[in-house]
Amino acid sequence: MTRRSYPEVKKGHIVPRVYQRAWATNDQITVHIAAKPAPVTMNIADAGTRRRPYSRHRPDGTRTDDMEAALGEAEGRFAPILDALEHSPGLTLERKGGLTQFIALQMVRSPEFFRIRDQRVATAIEELFVRDHAKPALLELAGDDTDRAREIAIEKLKEQTPALMSMTQMSLKLATILGSMRWQLLQVARPALVYSDQPVVLWPAGIEAVAAAPTRPQFGPMTAQEVLMPLTPSLAVVMTWEDLPDREAPRDIGEDIAATINELVIGQADRQWMHVVGSTPARTRTPLRTVSCALTGTHAVDTAGSSRRGHAQKFLKRHLTKRWPATVEVLWGEAPAPVAVASGSSARGEAD
Numbered sequence: 130m131t132r133r134s135y136p137e138v139k140k141g142h143i144v145p146r147v148y149q150r151a152w153a154t155n156d157q158i159t160v161h162i163a164a165k166p167a168p169v170t171m172n173i174a175d176a177g178t179r180r181r182p183y184s185r186h187r188p189d190g191t192r193t194d195d196m197e198a199a200l201g202e203a204e205g206r207f208a209p210i211l212d213a214l215e216h217s218p219g220l221t222l223e224r225k226g227g228l229t230q231f232i233a234l235q236m237v238r239s240p241e242f243f244r245i246r247d248q249r250v251a252t253a254i255e256e257l258f259v260r261d262h263a264k265p266a267l268l269e270l271a272g273d274d275t276d277r278a279r280e281i282a283i284e285k286l287k288e289q290t291p292a293l294m295s296m297t298q299m300s301l302k303l304a305t306i307l308g309s310m311r312w313q314l315l316q317v318a319r320p321a322l323v324y325s326d327q328p329v330v331l332w333p334a335g336i337e338a339v340a341a342a343p344t345r346p347q348f349g350p351m352t353a354q355e356v357l358m359p360l361t362p363s364l365a366v367v368m369t370w371e372d373l374p375d376r377e378a379p380r381d382i383g384e385d386i387a388a389t390i391n392e393l394v395i396g397q398a399d400r401q402w403m404h405v406v407g408s409t410p411a412r413t414r415t416p417l418r419t420v421s422c423a424l425t426g427t428h429a430v431d432t433a434g435s436s437r438r439g440h441a442q443k444f445l446k447r448h449l450t451k452r453w454p455a456t457v458e459v460l461w462g463e464a465p466a467p468v469a470v471a472s473g474s475s476a477r478g479e480a481d
Contacts, residue, residue: 138184138197143238144177144326145200147208148231149403151215151361152324158403161395176403177326179240185289196293200234207231215361218379220314222461225375226470228366229459232329232358233303237296239327240399241346246295250286254279294452301454302445306350308459308470309441310368315420316379317387320362321411325398329358330390337428338416342396351441354429355421357390362405365390367420370432374463386423388413 152158153173160171183196210227236242258279260268271278285291331347332354350356356368364379365387388411395402404410422429432438437460448454459470 132195132198135194135198138194139181140175140178141180141182141184141197142178143182143240144235144324144328145204145207146173147204147211148235149173149176149324151211152320152403152405154406157406159406159408160401160403163398163400170406171403177401182238183289183293185293187290196297199297200238203230203234211360214364218314218316218364220312220375220377220379222459222470225308225312225461226457226459228360229308229470230300230304230457232356232366233307234300235358236303236329236346236348237300239329239346241327241397242296242299242348243292245348246292247287251283254283254286258282298452301457302448303350304457305444305454305459306441307356307368308457309437309444310350310356310460311371311373311375311437313367313376313424314360314379315365315367315382315386315390315424317363317382317384317411320405320408321384321387321391322359322362322365323391323394323402323404323410324359325394325402327397327399328394329356330393330397331356332393332419334429337422338418340416342392342417344396346397351438351445355419357393357420359390359394362408367424369421369430370435370438371421371430372432372436375461380424382424384411385413386420387411389417389420389423392417 149158150156150173156172156174157170158173158176159168160176161168181194183200184192184194185196186192207227207230210224210231214224258275260275260278263275263278263282267278267281268275271281327346329346331350333347333349334352334354336354347353350368354369357365359365391410392413419429440458440460444454444458457470
């Protein structure tokens with residue numbers, strides 16, 4: 130995105146309308162809002178939004194919505210895949226290639242991603258800041274006060290421009306990690322699935338079951354047992370590191386597994402979770418297990434030596450110092466043979 134001006138966006142979506150549309154009837158959905166006793170009916174133009182979530186300021190102080198425009202461009206490319214899934218469920222290389230980028234971008238658009246990033250920036254600078262390595266201009270700005278220089282460095286890195294650059298850089302690397310996993314589409318007979326303003330769920334390794342759903346999203350898919358996300362009111366995707374082929378046809382699931390998916394999605398919602406107007410979402414109060422274990426009736430499979438994970442690790446090693454990888458890769462079929470599916474140039478925003 131290289132223009133000098135963009136349409137102003139005062140209320141931006143952290144969950145895009147192209148995704149929410151599958152749950153909407155005449156653009157209306159049911160929204161459950163944190164700390165409010167009863168759900169409300171809301172237009173998807175208003176659901177899953179925040180005030181100027183991706184606005185930033187250029188070095189000259191002017192505000193720009195270039196990142197909103199870049200995200201809108203990306204969403205336009207994902208829309209045909211989401212629409213096709215709603216009417217003809219099934220997985221293909223093309224669909225996996227698009228969805229892996231969409232899901233990765235959704236992970237880093239979440240409020241929790243920015244909270245964790247800010248915490249890590251502050252911790253890293255507090256631990257690693259060395260006066261001798263600080264630029265003279267920074268020390269001058271801080272009045273030659275080392276502690277103040279450290280505070281300024283943290284403040285600058287927490288500003289919106291570097292945060293948004295981190296978001297786009299991370300999404301491209303996450304896309305290949307997710308694209309290296311084994312994918313299955315899960316289909317429930319009725320519109321029983323919900324979504325939220327943080328709809329991508331990672332189940333950490335080493336945990337067999339939980340009494341209640343985690344209240345915040347997890348990050349780190351390289352070590353996750355599984356990653357899942359609802360795609361429509363009756364379709365979800367689950368990803369694991371098993372060295373098995375991707376499942377092209379959707380797998381039918383019952384209300385119990387749909388309920389597990391919903392509890393996990395609802396539990397980590399930031400402010401809102403949503404469903405089809407007039408529908409009754411599947412819910413459960415039993416201890417929650419991973420969806421992949423519920424599907425097979427077994428305990429978690431040890432995937433420490435997974436060739437799929439090995440491919441993702443090699444990709445990250447090759448691109449460790451690159452801000453934006455040139456391509457996104459996915460694994461498709463039985464053998465872990467990477468397929469480049471897209472240029473890594475989307476949703477970068479301006480460089481200034």
